[in-house]
Amino acid sequence: MNTATTGLAAGMTLGFAGYFGGFWAFLLVLVLGAAGLIVGLVVRGDLDLRTRRQR
Numbered sequence: 001m002n003t004a005t006t007g008l009a010a011g012m013t014l015g016f017a018g019y020f021g022g023f024w025a026f027l028l029v030l031v032l033g034a035a036g037l038i039v040g041l042v043v044r045g046d047l048d049l050r051t052r053r054q055r
Contacts (some may be wrong), residue, residue: 013029
């Protein structure tokens, strides 16, 4: 799955959450999506939190 498809899926998910669940559901999906993105980047090795923490 390329980045355009992933972005489209994320945007549609946020849109559905905002439409059907209101603002708080939109915000919850946004926060959990960002947390999932960070975890995925750490697991894949693209984000090293140890170098950012040592500053």
